[in-house]
Amino acid sequence: MTTAAPTGPAASASRAGGGRAGTTGVPRRVGRPRARRRKSGARGIALTALTWGIALLFVSPALWMVLTAFKQEGDAATDPPTVLFEPTLERFGGVVDSGILPYLANSMVATLVSTSLVLLLGVPAAYALSIRPIKRTQDALFFFISTKMLPVVAVVVPLYVAAAQVRMLDNVWTLVVLYTAMNLPIAVWMLRSFFLEVPKGIVEAAQMEGAGLPRVLWSVMLPVMAPGIAATALICMIFSWNEFFFAVNLTAVQAATAPVFMVGFITSEGLFLAQLSAAATLVSLPIVVVGWIAQRQLVRGLSMGAVK
Amino acid sequence: MSPTTHAAARLDPRSAERARGWARRAPLMPALIFMIVVTQLPFLFTIFYSTQSWNLVRPGSREFIGLANYAAVLTDATFLTAALNTVLITASCVLVSMALGIGLALLLDRGFQGRGVVRTLLITPFLILPVATALLWKHIMFEPVFGLVNFVLSPFGAGNVDWAAQHPVIAVVTAMVWQWTPFMMLLVLAGLQSQGRDVIEAGEVDGANRWQMFTAITLPHLRRYIELGVLLGSIYVVNTFDTIYMMTQGGPGTASANLPFYIYQRTFLGFDIGQSAAMGVIVVVGTVIVAMLALRLIFRSFMAGQEAMS
Numbered sequence: 137m138t139t140a141a142p143t144g145p146a147a148s149a150s151r152a153g154g155g156r157a158g159t160t161g162v163p164r165r166v167g168r169p170r171a172r173r174r175k176s177g178a179r180g181i182a183l184t185a186l187t188w189g190i191a192l193l194f195v196s197p198a199l200w201m202v203l204t205a206f207k208q209e210g211d212a213a214t215d216p217p218t219v220l221f222e223p224t225l226e227r228f229g230g231v232v233d234s235g236i237l238p239y240l241a242n243s244m245v246a247t248l249v250s251t252s253l254v255l256l257l258g259v260p261a262a263y264a265l266s267i268r269p270i271k272r273t274q275d276a277l278f279f280f281i282s283t284k285m286l287p288v289v290a291v292v293v294p295l296y297v298a299a300a301q302v303r304m305l306d307n308v309w310t311l312v313v314l315y316t317a318m319n320l321p322i323a324v325w326m327l328r329s330f331f332l333e334v335p336k337g338i339v340e341a342a343q344m345e346g347a348g349l350p351r352v353l354w355s356v357m358l359p360v361m362a363p364g365i366a367a368t369a370l371i372c373m374i375f376s377w378n379e380f381f382f383a384v385n386l387t388a389v390q391a392a393t394a395p396v397f398m399v400g401f402i403t404s405e406g407l408f409l410a411q412l413s414a415a416a417t418l419v420s421l422p423i424v425v426v427g428w429i430a431q432r433q434l435v436r437g438l439s440m441g442a443v444k
Numbered sequence: 445m446s447p448t449t450h451a452a453a454r455l456d457p458r459s460a461e462r463a464r465g466w467a468r469r470a471p472l473m474p475a476l477i478f479m480i481v482v483t484q485l486p487f488l489f490t491i492f493y494s495t496q497s498w499n500l501v502r503p504g505s506r507e508f509i510g511l512a513n514y515a516a517v518l519t520d521a522t523f524l525t526a527a528l529n530t531v532l533i534t535a536s537c538v539l540v541s542m543a544l545g546i547g548l549a550l551l552l553d554r555g556f557q558g559r560g561v562v563r564t565l566l567i568t569p570f571l572i573l574p575v576a577t578a579l580l581w582k583h584i585m586f587e588p589v590f591g592l593v594n595f596v597l598s599p600f601g602a603g604n605v606d607w608a609a610q611h612p613v614i615a616v617v618t619a620m621v622w623q624w625t626p627f628m629m630l631l632v633l634a635g636l637q638s639q640g641r642d643v644i645e646a647g648e649v650d651g652a653n654r655w656q657m658f659t660a661i662t663l664p665h666l667r668r669y670i671e672l673g674v675l676l677g678s679i680y681v682v683n684t685f686d687t688i689y690m691m692t693q694g695g696p697g698t699a700s701a702n703l704p705f706y707i708y709q710r711t712f713l714g715f716d717i718g719q720s721a722a723m724g725v726i727v728v729v730g731t732v733i734v735a736m737l738a739l740r741l742i743f744r745s746f747m748a749g750q751e752a753m754s
Binding site: 180183184186187188190191192194195196197198200201204212213214215216217257258260261263264265267268272276278279280281282283284285286287288289290291292293294295296297298313314316317320321324374377378380381384385394395398399401402407409412413415416417419420423424426427428431434435438439440442443444 | 468469470471472474475476478479482483485486487489490493548551552554556557558562563564565566567568569570571572573574575576579580581583584585587589590592595622625627630631633634635638669672676679682683685686689690693703704707708711712717720721723724725727728731732735738739743
């Protein structure tokens with residue numbers, strides 16, 4: 137999952153001297169001339185320690201949140217803060233008892249169904265946009281990306297009115313439609329960049345053997361693109377799960393998602409820090425795991441395929 | 445359109461070409477139509493609503509009033525404050541997280557023990573539910589008495605500062621910088637790793653020192669990635685709603701309200717459909733002006749990337 141790089145002390149020792157990881161994880165070129173490597177050894181260790189220190193400092197709020205989730209309320213609110221306590225799972229139980237499960241279920245439905253729809257609409261579109269770049273292709277691409285520039289606040293009023301008129305307020309399918317629209321442009325751009333990478337040779341070879349377009353698409357291109365499609369799906373899942381604006385404005389009781397559940401913790405009176413931490417940890421966990429899995433593809437998704 | 449082939453020319457050339465054109469475009473159509481219906485249609489309604497005097501708490505009050513809503517919005521001091529806040533919050537969040545992102549990416553761009561783990565740790569803030577991030581910063585980091593920030597700052601003489609109440613913009617920007625730095629780091633890291641090894645070696649042979657190498661070779665190479673990060677970051681950050689909703693509710697007063705939050709307030713707390721629609725249109729016009737420039741840049745950048753790939 138996190139195999140960024142070196143697999144063994146030897147490899148890492150030599151690469152600490154300035155070697156660079158190739159994008160495939162295999163060092164393209166190992167180290168510098170011997171004489172310089174030793175000189176940079178101490179420096180390398182210092183830099184590594186510095187990197188680790190800064191990284192831990194940077195994520196400490198998240199680590200503290202997870203730690204607090206395992207505390208009793210009494211241990212969570214102490215001045216000064218404490219790291220010595222008896223860990224307990226009680227707070228997680230408390231969150232479940234307070235009725236988080238329907239919210240998680242709604243999030244799950246909105247995320248999984250909208251992601252499926254995005255792929256269903258996005259894969260053919262990206263395919264059409266990846267063959268032969270003509271003027272209209274560029275226009276279509278331009279249109280997709282321009283919808284990401286349209287501030288959501290500018291459309292929420294009519295969406296609210298429309299949903300109210302067709303009695304679709306507080307309905308998880310409304311969110312499904314909106315999340316599909318939210319992620320489709322990103323997915324089209326990302327998938328297009330994957331389509332462009334499919335070697336032309338294998339497509340031509342299949343065509344020579346008389347395979348029609350659907351067959352080329354299904355049994356030649358899609359298998360090659362499977363990792364790319366998976367990555368696209370993971371990116372869409374991240375965005376859908378984390379979405380808040382539509383969820384809070386267009387749902388109430390029935391269709392509210394996990395982010396809306398968290399609104400209950402906004403009031404300052406009777407705030408329970410440990411319970412808050414447990415809830416925050418619980419609702420974040422699925423996407424943190426998905427993101428860790430997708431981390432290699434994260435940049436590509438977030439930049440809509442502009443960067444490998 | 446490509447020139448007609450001989451085979452097609454033997455039939456009616458125009459209709460054959462049109463048929464092929466449609467066949468090529470057909471797979472695109474469902475997605476395109478879906479996007480137009482879900483995003484463009486509502487916006488047309490927004491424009492329509494913006495000419496109406498329409499408040500949901502006054503039933504039967506709806507009538508056409510032309511541009512009066514726009515006049516009201518543009519002279520609304522709170523709207524202007526919110527616009528200013530939007531620019532301030534977006535710019536500071538994007539620039540600070542980009543600076544931090546570059547720093548972290550440079551640290552990460554070497555092979556070392558546990559590099560994968562460190563990268564995984566560093567991207568985590570980006571993945572945590574933004575709403576949870578806001579609560580984490582508000583109640584656990586910035587809490588006046590039990591919060592970690594005041595605890596860490598106490599040796600420097602800081603008292604029980606209630607950050608979210610006393611310095612709401614700083615509090616909001618801090619939480620957002622924490623959330624967005626990983627994104628910038630990932631982009632810059634991708635840029636660093638796409639850098640040709642041979643250029644670096646040539647620089648080393650020429651005897652350039654580290655700083656010279658960085659400013660003369662690395663930074664120009666990173667430019668495209670930095671531009672992209674600033675652009676995409678701005679697109680996402682300018683629409684931020686959750687952090688402000690959860691941390692400050694735009695308060696105290698309207699001190700930390702940005703445009704998305706203020707329009708939300710007018711819509712769902714003030715029920716003023718007409719005015720909030722007018723605000724929405726103004727925001728879109730403003731965005732379009734900025735985006736025209738940005739889109740051009742983005743498109744160039746994207747197309748350059750695609751060419752390099754194929």
